[in-house]
Amino acid sequence: MTTLQESEPREREGMRREALHFAVRNAKLVTGFGIVVVLLVLGMVGPLLAGGTPNDYGTRPMSPPSAEHWLGTTTFGQDIFLQFVHGLRATFLVGVIGGGIAAVIGMLVGFVAGYRGGAVDEVLNMLTNVILVIPTLAVLLIINAYLGIRSVAVQGLFIGLTQWPWAARAIRAQTFSLRTREFVDLARMSGAGTWRIISREIAPNMSSYLFMTFILLFGGAILIASSLDFIGLGPTEGVSLGLMLQNANQWSALQLGMWWWFVPPGAGITAIVGALYVANVGLDEVFNPKLRET
Amino acid sequence: MSLQVSELKVYYRTLKGEVRALDGMTFELGDGEILGLVGESGCGKSTLGKSLIRMDGRMRHVGGTVVLDDRELPIGDDRAMNDFRFREVSLIPQYAMSALNPTRKLRRMVTELLRSRGAEVDTAELERRMDQVGLPREVLDRYPIELSGGMKQRMVMVISTLLDPSLLIADEVTSALDVSTQKAVARALLGFRESGYIKSMIFVTHDIALTHHIADTIMVMYAGRLAEKAPADVIVKAPRHPYTKLLLDSLPEVGVRHADRRLEGIPGSPPSLLDPPAGCRFRARCPIAGDECAQDPPVAELAPDHHVACWKA
Amino acid sequence: MRRYFSRKLLIYGLTFFVAVTVNWLIPRFMPGDPVASMVARANVAQPEAVEAMRAYYNDLFGFDQPLWQQYVNFWGAMFQGDFGISIWLFPTPVSTVINGAVPYTLGLIIPSVLLSWVVGNRFGAYAARRKLLDNTVLPVGYVLTAMPYMWLAVLLAWALGVIAGLFPVAGGYSFSMRPNWSWTFALDLLHHWTLPFLSLFLVALGGWAIGMRNMIIYELESDYSNYLSALGAPARLIRRYAFRNAVLPQITGLALQLGVLVAGALVTEIVFAYPGLGSLILKAIQNQDFFLLQGTFLFIVLGVLIANFIIDIVYVVVDPRTRAGMAGAQA
DSSP: OOOOOOHHHHHHHHHHHHHHHHHHHHHHHHHHHHHHHHHHHHHHHHHHOOOOOOOOOOTTTTTOOOOSTTTTTTOOOBBBBHHHHHHHHHHHHHHHHHHHHHHHHHHHHHHHHHHHHHHHHHHHHHHHHHHSSSOOHHHHHHHHHHOSSHHHHHHHHHHHHOOOHHHHHHHHHHHHHHTTTTHHHHHHHTTTHHHHHIIIHHHHHHHHHHHHHHHHHHHHHEEEEEEOOOOOOOOOSOOHHHHHHHHHHHHHHHHHTHHHHHHHHHHHHHHHHHHHHHHHHHHHHHOOGGOOOO | EEEEEEEEEEEEEEEEEEEEEEEEEEEEETTTOEEEEEETTTHHHHHHHHHHOOOOOTEEEEEEEEEEETTOOOOHHHHHHTTTTTTTTTEEEETTGHHHHOEEEEEEEEHHHHHHHHHOOOOHHHHHHHHHHOOGGGGGGSHHHGGGHHHHHHHHHHHTTOOOEEEEESSTTTTTTTHHHHHHHHHHHHHHHHTTSSSSEEEEEEEHHHHHHSSSSEEEEEEEEEEEEEEEHHHSOOOOHHHHHHHHOOOOOOOOOOOOGGGGGSSOOOOOOOOOSSSSSTTOEEEOOOGGGSOOOOEEEEETEEEOSSSSO | OOOHHHHHHHHHHHHHHHHHHHHHHHHHHSSSSSHHHHHHHHTOHHHHHHHHHHHHHHHHTTTTSSSHHHHHHHHHHEEEOOOOSSSSSTTSSSHHHHHHHHHHEEEEEEEHHHHHHHHHHHHHHHHTTTHHHHHHHHHHHHHHHHHHHHHHHHHHHIIIIITTSSSSSSSSSTTTTOOOOHHHHHHHHHHHHHHHHHHHHHHHHHHHHHHHHHHHHHHHSSHHHHHHTTTTHHHHHHHHHHHHHHHHHHHHHHHHHHHHHHHHHHHHHTTTTTTOOOHHHHHHHTTTTTHHHHHHHHHHHHHHHHHHHHHHHHHHHHOHHHTTSSSSSOO
16 A cells, blocks of 8 residues: 655655665666766876877877777877877766756756646647657757857757757656645645746655656767767867767778777767666666565 | 465565564455455555465565365465466455556457466356446447446456356455445445355455445454454444454444544554564553553454454453 | 547648758858858859859858748748759759668668567567566667667678678678669678668667566556456466557657667768768768758658658557547647
């Protein structure tokens, strides 16, 4: 017999402590976040330790990994390890900006549509569905092609602007189910406004869900950015993991057998996104007791 | 004797330890008898119902035996238990509204279910039973979502009893229904016994008033144990256990539902079954508890068929 | 059901309208001057020639007319199948260039999407609640979905193409051949098709397997599964029902994933220099061929919309509840 878990502060505190208890014991969560943190630290610290600018031409082109060049060099003698650590920065940055913007828009649209319902919901839902159907990458291609100078931040901005619909839909559904719960009724009867109810009553009650949505958006933004980079619409300055792949492909690293050029950037992206997904499954198990057994 | 349960212990595995949801239950159920099983939420009545047919993943059979028609039920062995399910023991679940596969028409679902148990559908018999509970025959060619809640409930009742099981467990079947539908369901269940579709039944509920109408015997449970078991009239008119008395006192009129909500009338709450205290489990809330209650009260037959577990009764 | 379809069609119509409008808006309102960049690319020395080219491009975009007129003309031209002239392959019309590339893209994307969906669902359903299998399918699935499409493509090309020498790594057919209706050419096509197909198939496979596994577990814990278990129905029957019900959300998932799958196909084509829309886009970008790029964009949007509508029809056929006219009407 299940009873509704109303959000008494003491109870919420207890739930939080229980979640933490499971979080540190969840292998998926710990491994996933561990990998992300390691790569993040590498991206933060790496460029400081290994001096030099990543796109500088070096004296020993096309050399495989060695003590001097840990991940070898490109056709132009650029150090791949240096490019990799700088590329990590760009990749994380685009994930944060793209995922962040998409999460904010998704939350706004989802909360308002789900909480207000009626005509507002109808209009927002229509908008969401329209943008959901449009193939995102195709739109981004057009936009970026016409942008003369492209930066990681602008790339992230446009990714954020196009990636929010599924998040909005999911959050709308969650909000819908919370809307009729007793504690929301209570807040409404005590005269709280829409924003207050959303920010004080609804959002805190689905905070774990929102966090998981952000993680998925973060990973999605990284993947789509790498595709854009690969097509040749990446940032005009600097490096990213996607640009490294593009360069490797453009300068025939494949045919020349320079595996050290195209393996690390792809592995980096896969590791970040995969680790995020795995961590997300872990989080789901932590917050959703039903998934814990077996 | 149709059903003999002795010293049954079923625990739940949880992170904090084992919850002793059933801690030594002993009772009997005769042929053709309808037993009403009542108690507060968490007293173990649903656990008892589940244990007799299918335990969920967290439940563990710790001890005791269940004998149905002189054969022992292997309740701890999910696989071996399959032979008995549906044919010997059957269930009308609490979740009857959502118990039917949404993407199958009912006729096909029933056919596939019976065939998987090695039986063929006797359409004439099926339709006769549907008539009996007032279900139109077209229902068989519909999807579950096209039926009303009451219709789904009755359809589940018909399906569950198609193989004429010896024992039927009806788990909180009326809690989701309005009063008039409740009456109809209760009448239909009585009709099933009359027609010989089922031999005996355990009617799990927290609605004492309704139980009084349908059950021959009422068994009151408290904190994983039997508190009192007696013929329905005796329980209602002359209860001996202080818990039963308080339970009845907290119901102002016959016809009130959702007993456990009114039970706030009894001060205190049941003990944790994680590590239950020694002695009588009702002691802390009992108005007449004394020193002897520190010892476990045995179940005593105070009058013929009237069993009470209380030192003061 | 009529309500369901009319709602869907409204959304698709609106989507198409938005896409065309975006397509029209971007060249006009983005910072930067597309005409200037195209003229600059042409690298003409004489100022008169530059002027002539500028006038020509301005005329093509119709920049000298009022905005509303430009917008109306844009729609008018589109309905006549006129997407302008390609700059890269001057003076071939954009529509002709696209028509030549579409069969390759469709030939790649349709089999890989359908097969990965079917196989992924089977795998996922099979793995669910079977501990040993689950422990292998799940991690492999997560790695596959996390891979950028082009990276798996590069790895496959390297391993099976460059090192093992089993498959060619570039082109839709051998350079030595001209397209014709013969078995040799068909085999050659197939040979070139295999690796791009395989990489698209594999990346998508992971996602479907994981999705199905989760759906099946959810269904196996649902009330109808519990009821059947309580009545002693064999696991086979319960799994069959669960699979059937879990496939329904996977069909919706297919519609939602279309954009991602198309994107995957585009970058995979670029890796293999496969002569489909992806390679076309790359060329368009490298040559600042905005007409070609925009034409391809509209084509992709249209394709995705049509695919969505087909999936909607399939859904109605498969889910009895939409036909019964009760649930499933939410868009």
